[in-house]
Amino acid sequence: MDDRRGKFLKIALLVLFGIAALGWIVMSLWNWLLPSLFAGVHQIDYLRAVGLLVLCRILFGGFRGRGGWHGGHHRRRWEQMTEEEKEKFKDGMRMFRGRGRWHE
Template structure:
């Protein structure tokens, strides 16, 4: 019984969060877009929900929070990639990375009249 209550509570929180975020999107859209763009019109609540879904598809993907990023401590995939590099590739990468930074710092000092 306690498990069902937790699931129900979670569902209510998710639906409430989506509704609140959709309301904020709708209010911001209706405040900004018609004023900024000639011919733009206001949107209703369901269109705001659709806009959120569209933005999630275009910019967020469908990974969710249970993907490898959180489970493996953030930069796990970068560590795996680094481990696959040969020592020569690692040195070349580090030289290129730090070489660009050194060049950028030299240009910054030169442009500020110091040196």
């Protein structure tokens, strides 16, 4: 039981350190780049940088880890499609991309 508790504590400390470091990086990059690039943009403090990091994670990353094909859900769904369904999907993607040919 103590081994699990120690491992959990190490992981929790590593996560907290990672969040702290990423917050500092976001704050530094924001304060270095944005006020000089865009008129009216102000510098942010550390807590706003961490809040921005959390907001971006919620809006763009979610909390389930990596997206795309990594989870296997999309791959399994693709493998279960018939050849006709795959062609219909490819045709729809061609229209969406505005291209006349599918690139695999």
